[in-house]
Amino acid sequence: MTSVPDSIDPRAREMIPKCKILVIGAGGIGCEVLKNLALSGFKDIEIIDLDTIDVSNLNRQFLFRKEHVGKPKAIVARESILAHSPDIQIKAYHDSILSSDYGLNFFRKFNLVLNALDNRTARNHVNRLCLAADLPLIESGTAGYSGQVEFIKKGITQCYECQPKATEKTFPGCTIRNTPSEPVHCIVWSKHLFNQLFGEEDPDQDVSPDMEDPEAKVEGQISETDTGNVKRLSTREWIKEIDYDPEKLFNKFFFDDINYLLKMANLWKTRTAPKPLLYKDAEKMTKQEKVQDNVTIREMQLLPIAEYVQMFRDSVATLKQQLDNKNHLVWDKDDNIAVDFVAACTNIRAQIFSIEPKSRFDIKSIAGNIIPAIATANAITAGLVVLFAFRLLVEQYEKCNFVYLRPKSIHSRNILAADTTLPKANPNCYVCSPEPFVNVFVTVEKMTVLEFESEVLKKHLNMIAPDVVLDGKGVVVISSEEGETEVNNSKSLSELGIVDGSILKCDDFVQNYSLTVAINQYNPLEKDDPIFKVVANPEDLKAKEEEVKNSKEDTTSVPEKDPVKVGISQIDINSEDPQEGPSCKKRKIEYAEAEDSDDDLTEVPVTIPMSP
Numbered sequence: 001m002t003s004v005p006d007s008i009d010p011r012a013r014e015m016i017p018k019c020k021i022l023v024i025g026a027g028g029i030g031c032e033v034l035k036n037l038a039l040s041g042f043k044d045i046e047i048i049d050l051d052t053i054d055v056s057n058l059n060r061q062f063l064f065r066k067e068h069v070g071k072p073k074a075i076v077a078r079e080s081i082l083a084h085s086p087d088i089q090i091k092a093y094h095d096s097i098l099s100s101d102y103g104l105n106f107f108r109k110f111n112l113v114l115n116a117l118d119n120r121t122a123r124n125h126v127n128r129l130c131l132a133a134d135l136p137l138i139e140s141g142t143a144g145y146s147g148q149v150e151f152i153k154k155g156i157t158q159c160y161e162c163q164p165k166a167t168e169k170t171f172p173g174c175t176i177r178n179t180p181s182e183p184v185h186c187i188v189w190s191k192h193l194f195n196q197l198f199g200e201e202d203p204d205q206d207v208s209p210d211m212e213d214p215e216a217k218v219e220g221q222i223s224e225t226d227t228g229n230v231k232r233l234s235t236r237e238w239i240k241e242i243d244y245d246p247e248k249l250f251n252k253f254f255f256d257d258i259n260y261l262l263k264m265a266n267l268w269k270t271r272t273a274p275k276p277l278l279y280k281d282a283e284k285m286t287k288q289e290k291v292q293d294n295v296t297i298r299e300m301q302l303l304p305i306a307e308y309v310q311m312f313r314d315s316v317a318t319l320k321q322q323l324d325n326k327n328h329l330v331w332d333k334d335d336n337i338a339v340d341f342v343a344a345c346t347n348i349r350a351q352i353f354s355i356e357p358k359s360r361f362d363i364k365s366i367a368g369n370i371i372p373a374i375a376t377a378n379a380i381t382a383g384l385v386v387l388f389a390f391r392l393l394v395e396q397y398e399k400c401n402f403v404y405l406r407p408k409s410i411h412s413r414n415i416l417a418a419d420t421t422l423p424k425a426n427p428n429c430y431v432c433s434p435e436p437f438v439n440v441f442v443t444v445e446k447m448t449v450l451e452f453e454s455e456v457l458k459k460h461l462n463m464i465a466p467d468v469v470l471d472g473k474g475v476v477v478i479s480s481e482e483g484e485t486e487v488n489n490s491k492s493l494s495e496l497g498i499v500d501g502s503i504l505k506c507d508d509f510v511q512n513y514s515l516t517v518a519i520n521q522y523n524p525l526e527k528d529d530p531i532f533k534v535v536a537n538p539e540d541l542k543a544k545e546e547e548v549k550n551s552k553e554d555t556t557s558v559p560e561k562d563p564v565k566v567g568i569s570q571i572d573i574n575s576e577d578p579q580e581g582p583s584c585k586k587r588k589i590e591y592a593e594a595e596d597s598d599d600d601l602t603e604v605p606v607t608i609p610m611s612p
C-alpha cells in the first residue's frame with residue numbers, strides 16, 4: 001500500500017488520493033513521473049503512449065525490462081506500477097493523444113494533465129485541449145543534461161504556443177553546394193546526396209554546384225548554358241545509366257563537380273580553393289595524419305581517406321540492393337549503411353575543402369541531431385513535475401514559476417533556476433488570446449488549397465483536422481470530412497474567391513479550436529523569400545522588416561540581449577521534429593541556441609522553491 005508522505009502540504013495530502021490525473025507519454029520522463037505519482041499517494045491515474053518498448057529505452061525507463069521489448073509502453077508501465085502499488089486505479093491506452101477519441105470530453109474527466117512528450121505536434125495539441133477544458137497542464141522536457149518544467153493555465157500563464165519556438169537551423173543552399181566551411185555543411189550535403197541517389201528526389205536538396213550563387217557571378221565568366229557536365233541528365237537517370245558504378249559516382253561528385261566549382265573563381269578569392277579528388281588517387285590515401293590519443297573504438301576514430309572510399313563503395317552497393325524492390329529509401333540515423341554512406345561522403349568532401357574530418361560517431365550524432373538522453377536529467381525534471389502537481393492541487397500557482405535545469409551551475413552553484421514570475425500570455429497569441437486571429441501573407445493566385453491546408457494550417461498553425469469557410473460568402477473551402485472538399489485541393493485560393501482582404505474562419509473540432517485568418521496578398525521578391533508569412537499583427541512584420549533592413553545597412557551593430565528572453569525562452573528543449581515524432585529515438589535541439597545558453601543563464605534571478 002502506498003500512502004501520502006507526511007512531508008507534503010497537509011491540504012495537498014488530502015487532495016492527492018482524490019485527484020484524477022492524466023500522464024501523456026511513458027518514455028524517459030513519463031516512467032519517472034508515474035513512479036513519483038504512485039509513491040506520493042496518487043490513486044487515480046490514466047496513461048497514454050503510442051509507442052512500444054525499444055531495447056535502447058531500458059537503461060533509463062526502468063518500468064520496462066528486457067522481456068518487455070516490443071510491448072506497448074503504456075500497458076507495461078501500468079503493470080509495473082501495479083506490481084508495486086496494487087491499490088492504484090490506473091488505466092492505460094496504447095494510442096496517440098492526437099486521435100479524435102481523446103477530445104474535449106476525455107480531457108474534462110481530469111483534474112490535472114502532465115505532459116511527458118517528445119514532439120511539438122503532440123505538445124501543441126494537448127496545450128489547446130487543456131486551454132479548451134480549462135485544465136492546468138504541467139509541460140516538461142529534457143535535452144541531454146538540460147531540462148525544463150512549465151505550468152500552463154488559461155488566464156493565468158502564457159500557453160505553450162504564446163512564444164514562437166526556434167526553428168531548426170538551416171544553411172543557405174550556396175554554402176552547402178558551393179562553399180562549405182564546417183563539417184556540418186558537408187554532413188548536410190551528404191544527406192542531400194543520399195536523397196538524390198536513393199531517396200525521394202527533392203529539388204531543394206540539389207547537390208551540384210549552384211550557378212545562381214550571387215557571389216560567384218561575374219559577367220562573362222560562366223554563361224547560362226555552360227553548365228559543364230552538371231545538369232545534362234537528372235542525377236537519378238544518370239545513376240541508373242551507370243548502374244551505380246561507385247568509381248563513376250565518386251568522380252562525378254568529388255572530381256568533376258569540384259573542378260566546375262573551381263571555375264567560379266570569385267568564390268575562391270578569399271577562401272581556400274577545394275582540391276578535386278579522383279577515385280584512383282583517393283584509394284591510395286592510406287594515412288590519417290591527425291593524432292588521436294586513446295581513441296580505441298573504430299567508430300570514434302578518424303580513418304584514412306582510403307577507408308572512407310571503401311565505406312562509400314560498400315554502402316553504395318548495399319543501398320543499390322535495398323532500392324531494388326523499393327521506390328525510394330528514407331535516410332535513417334539507425335540504419336548503419338545509410339550512416340556509413342553519409343560518414344564516408346562527409347569526410348571525403350571535408351578533405352576536398354580542407355575542413356576538419358569527423359568520426360563516424362560524431363557524424364551520426366550531427367546528422368541525426370542526436371543528443372543522448374540522460375537518466376538523471378529525466379529524474380530531476382520528473383521530480384519537479386510532481387512537486388508542481390502538489391502545488392497546483394491547492395492552487396498555489398505563484399509557486400509554479402517555470403524551472404530550468406542546466407548542466408553547469410547557473411547561479412550560486414545551483415543547476416536549477418526558476419523564473420521570478422509566471423509568464424503572462426502573449427496578447428497576440430493565435431491560440432490562447434480571446435479571439436485568436438492571424439494575418440497570412442500569400443500569393444493567392446499561386447498557393448493551392450492543399451498547400452494552404454498542409455503548409456499553413458497544419459504545419460505552421462498546428463491544426464490537426466481543419467474546417468475552413470470563406471467568411472461572408474459561406475464557401476466551404478476545406479472540410480475535415482473525407483470526400484467533401486477534395487475537389488478544391490488543386491485549385492488556387494483565388495479560384496475559390498479568396499483574395500486580398502478575405503477572412504477565413506478556421507475550426508478544428510478535434511482541438512476545440514477556432515482561428516480567424518485574414519488573407520493579405522504578398523509576392524515574394526527574392527529567391528530566398530518564404531512563399532508565405534504568418535503574423536498575428538502586421539505591425540510586427542513591418543518592425544521585423546525594418547530590423548532586417550537596418551541590420552543589412554549596419555553590420556557592426558550587435559543586438560542588445562534581453563537576458564531573460566535569450567537565456568531561457570529561446571532554449572527550446574521541445575524541439576523534436578514533429579514530422580519524426582515518437583519514432584525518432586533521440587531528441588533534437590537547435591544547436592546554435594543551445595550552445596549559447598549557459599552564459600546567458602547567469603543573468604537569471606534564482607529562487608528555487610523546492611518544498612511543496
Ligand SMILES: Nc1ncnc2c1ncn2[C@@H]1O[C@H](COP(=O)(O)OP(=O)(O)OP(=O)(O)O)[C@@H](O)[C@H]1O
Nearest residue numbers: 025027028049050051096097118122373582585586
Ligand atoms: N502523440 C502521442 N501520443 C502519445 N504518446 C506520444 C505521442 N507522441 C510521443 N509520445 C510518447 O512520448 C514519449 C516521450 O518519451 P521519450 O522522449 O523518452 O522518448 P523515447 O522514444 O522513449 O526515448 P528516446 O527518444 O530518448 O529514445 C515516448 O514514449 C512517445 O511514444
Ligand SMILES: [Zn+2]
Nearest residue numbers: 159162429432
Ligand atoms: Zn498562447
